[in-house]
Amino acid sequence: MTTTIETNKLVMNSFVEFINTASEKLSEELISPNAVFFVPGQAEPMRGPAGYLAIIGMMRSGFPDIQWLLEDMIVENDKVAARFIMIGTHQGSFNGIPPTGKPIKVQAMNFYRLSSGKIVEEYGQPDFLALLQQIGAVPTI
Template sequence: MSIENNIQLIKRFVAFINTANEKLAEELISTDAKFYVPGQPEPMHGPGGYLSIIGMMRSGFSDIQWSLEDKVVEENKVAARFIMRGTHNGIFFGVPPTGKTITVQAINFYRFSNGQIVEEYGQPDMLGLLQQIGAIPQV
């Protein structure tokens, strides 16, 4: 894939994660894709796995939105920096809703094949997120 195609793919992927649109998931994510999530011993798999990740985030932050702030693009890889914003209005990691808003950065690395995402290593700032909702004291 060309660099321009990869840029368009990552932009469409942001539209997917902000809507959790199942049709976009099927289009953009390979059924063989692996998603490595911090704190999970095994990767999540395929479109359903990514929809589960989004579902987990939306269970605690129903209005969560991701914005793509920076990207570095190569032949079949993209490094992306996101900012996640939302309101803590549901239980998240056992923490009851606080009504607090969050602004959290994430750095993710993607690998593409045949116009689809086949691998992601996600690194959200979970410490910062948990501090913002009062689950962990600020240092």
């Protein structure tokens, strides 16, 4: 018999496959239709599988080759803390910044809540300052 913690670890490993492929099939399998995703800089949360696909689409519009690497994961009951590294190349417009061709390697700290083997909530905290510095939109200190 699998525990909630073991199930949530499996879900998160599948979630990495989902965010790296933007698979609609995986989005339906892994994300609750009522899920909410709190995105920095957005007044309203994104919702459900379509909302998460929109988040991925926003990142892929600026960084078509973006990949997320899961570096650390802590699971306790229905909560997951995850540290990702995002890597990619700035090949499209991102937040109004024209493509520079520069590579990025940026950390993100995200917190999830899961229920019945599906993600129901995410608070995402990518290091947007580092991203903007790496593409030359903000000076480095």
